[in-house]
Amino acid sequence: MSLLGQVVRQFAFTNKAFWRNPASAFFTFAFPLMFLVIFTSLLGGGETPIQGTDLATSSYFVGVMAAFGVISACFTNIAIQTTFSRDEGLLKRLRGTPLPAGAYLGARILHATAVGALLIVITLVFGKLVYDSPIPTGGPLVEFVVMFLVGSLTFAALAFAITAIIPNADASPPIVNAAILPLLFISGVFIPLGDEAPAWMTTLADIFPVKHFADGMLTSFLGNVTAPGPVDLPIRIFVFEWVDVLIVAAWGVAGMLLATRFFSWEPRK
Amino acid sequence: MTERVIDVQGLRKSYGDVEAVKGIDLQVDRGEVFAMLGPNGAGKTTTTEILEGYRTRSGGEALVLGQDPAKGGTELKRRIGIVLQSTGVDPFLTVRETVELYAGYYPAPRDIDEVIDLVGLAEKRTTRVNKLSGGQQRRLDVAVALAGDPELLFLDEPTTGFDPNARRNAWEIVRNLTAIGKTVFLTTHFMDEAQYLANRVAVIAKGEIVAEGPPATIAGRDRMKARISFRPPQAAPALPDWGQSVGADGAFEVRSDDPTRTAHEITGWALDHGFSFESLEIGVPSLEDVYLDLTGDEEEQE
Numbered sequence: 001m002s003l004l005g006q007v008v009r010q011f012a013f014t015n016k017a018f019w020r021n022p023a024s025a026f027f028t029f030a031f032p033l034m035f036l037v038i039f040t041s042l043l044g045g046g047e048t049p050i051q052g053t054d055l056a057t058s059s060y061f062v063g064v065m066a067a068f069g070v071i072s073a074c075f076t077n078i079a080i081q082t083t084f085s086r087d088e089g090l091l092k093r094l095r096g097t098p099l100p101a102g103a104y105l106g107a108r109i110l111h112a113t114a115v116g117a118l119l120i121v122i123t124l125v126f127g128k129l130v131y132d133s134p135i136p137t138g139g140p141l142v143e144f145v146v147m148f149l150v151g152s153l154t155f156a157a158l159a160f161a162i163t164a165i166i167p168n169a170d171a172s173p174p175i176v177n178a179a180i181l182p183l184l185f186i187s188g189v190f191i192p193l194g195d196e197a198p199a200w201m202t203t204l205a206d207i208f209p210v211k212h213f214a215d216g217m218l219t220s221f222l223g224n225v226t227a228p229g230p231v232d233l234p235i236r237i238f239v240f241e242w243v244d245v246l247i248v249a250a251w252g253v254a255g256m257l258l259a260t261r262f263f264s265w266e267p268r269k
Numbered sequence: 270m271t272e273r274v275i276d277v278q279g280l281r282k283s284y285g286d287v288e289a290v291k292g293i294d295l296q297v298d299r300g301e302v303f304a305m306l307g308p309n310g311a312g313k314t315t316t317t318e319i320l321e322g323y324r325t326r327s328g329g330e331a332l333v334l335g336q337d338p339a340k341g342g343t344e345l346k347r348r349i350g351i352v353l354q355s356t357g358v359d360p361f362l363t364v365r366e367t368v369e370l371y372a373g374y375y376p377a378p379r380d381i382d383e384v385i386d387l388v389g390l391a392e393k394r395t396t397r398v399n400k401l402s403g404g405q406q407r408r409l410d411v412a413v414a415l416a417g418d419p420e421l422l423f424l425d426e427p428t429t430g431f432d433p434n435a436r437r438n439a440w441e442i443v444r445n446l447t448a449i450g451k452t453v454f455l456t457t458h459f460m461d462e463a464q465y466l467a468n469r470v471a472v473i474a475k476g477e478i479v480a481e482g483p484p485a486t487i488a489g490r491d492r493m494k495a496r497i498s499f500r501p502p503q504a505a506p507a508l509p510d511w512g513q514s515v516g517a518d519g520a521f522e523v524r525s526d527d528p529t530r531t532a533h534e535i536t537g538w539a540l541d542h543g544f545s546f547e548s549l550e551i552g553v554p555s556l557e558d559v560y561l562d563l564t565g566d567e568e569e570q571e
Binding site: 001006009010013014016017018020021085088089090092093095096097098099100266 | 321322323343346347349351353355356357358359360361362366370371373374375376397413417
């Protein structure tokens with residue numbers, strides 16, 4: 001069987017098992033929606049300045065919660081599940097079979113990406129129905145999909161990399177959350193960063209991939225929002241920066257190298 | 270014509286300054302059940318994991334099915350099955366799905382339902398793994414290791430933590446494996462397990478093999494003197510001198526090269542004096558006697 005065939009087969013079993021744990025599946029999908037509703041209720045109704053232009057706060061949160069869903073599925077979930085699988089000896093057992101490592105890891109990534117995609121669809125449809133937020137089409141949709149795919153792979157690679165510093169499964173939720181929650185806050189995912197945000201915070205956020213990913217997802221999501229131009233041609237208001245994709249991808253490469261070097265298939269004692 | 274399945278010469282493994290395995294030799298032929306017997310920390314798991322390809326060796330030669338396990342080739346992994354001391358499988362898949370998943374990793378897997386029958390999980394086929402008892406999960410471990418129809422099966426302490434019934438069942442499974450021609454390499458610290466299952470036993474202590482051979486003859490067990498122990502009633506007259514000593518349980522013990530004759534003398538004397546012994550046993554030294562003798566120091570340290 002080809003590697004791709006093995007990935008697909010492994011994916012099918014992973015997916016079957018995933019849906020048989022309804023509590024876990026439900027909260028995976030409910031979490032971003034819950035945050036969307038809470039944040040929009042708390043901070044919504046008004047407008048949020050983005051790139052110098054005011055945007056409906058509800059639309060802002062639909063965009064960033066789409067990003068948050070992908071980060072949850074690909075970073076938080078993969079890192080925690082992989083640590084548990086490692087400590088249960090599942091990874092070690094697989095290592096003793098002829099299954100190529102890439103088939104197992106590939107299936108994990110593929111599944112998290114599929115969950116992330118489904119989360120985005122749910123979030124966007126919910127946003128459209130409840131808040132009348134936009135849906136990207138055309139060029140912005142391409143940007144949106146590219147950012148999503150690059151982000152999925154990057155956060156999955158970083159998830160595998162971070163398991164190297166997690167000593168045991170019980171420690172995985174606190175460590176993973178301690179790594180990602182501060183970044184989500186300083187990157188404007190939970191609270192929009194207005195112009196008053198301290199400079200050190202935005203500088204710090206610029207180093208890490210979360211802000212670039214959230215910005216890329218948000219600006220492509222809003223790519224079809226236009227204003228009338230000088231010769232009656234509508235012009236795009238929110239600018240998608242391809243450099244965001246590059247920075248996220250660079251983090252993905254770094255994560256992959258670290259994971260290749262330090263990933264452990266055996267339980268830590 | 271026998272075929273060597275495992276061939277190990279002068280195998281060494283050091284962790285820093287600690288030498289866990291100090292140059293051991295092992296040969297296992299096709300169709301054998303080979304048991305490595307030893308106390309915790311003797312080097313059993315280290316040796317096994319080197320042969321399985323999980324660890325690299327510090328020195329010596331090792332061949333498994335003619336290949337170097339340290340190279341960790343896919344080709345070798347296709348031909349072996351591994352039951353580790355503790356391993357997980359996905360809790361939300363059923364028994365059959367789990368075996369099916371693993372069977373798919375191998376080029377010529379064994380029939381899935383046949384594997385499930387072999388380990389005695391036929392009635393749990395559609396049960397999810399998280400609903401299985403501990404013993405049933407361990408059987409599933411064996412089923413998963415068998416899924417690819419391996420030539421050689423590694424079982425690392427397969428019955429540790431089992432109740433006596435579950436152990437008996439596990440033993441029957443291993444017996445079934447030999448019936449279908451598998452070679453089994455197992456580690457254990459149970460004497461009776463090695464005695465019941467293995468064609469050959471190697472006793473390992475402090476990283477060295479201190480004795481090796483069939484369970485019945487290991488360490489000259491068969492040539493050791495038989496032990497006759499007996500307990501005369503209170504009213505019995507003073508015993509003649511047969512060279513007896515008083516054993517741990519207060520019974521008299523006589524060692525003999527010719528237990529038939531010695532026992533006849535002793536029981537004849539008793540009958541001549543008109544009484545029977547309260548207890549009378551004749552036995553060869555148990556594997557446990559041999560084992561404790563060989564590994565005694567180690568056990569005391571623990």
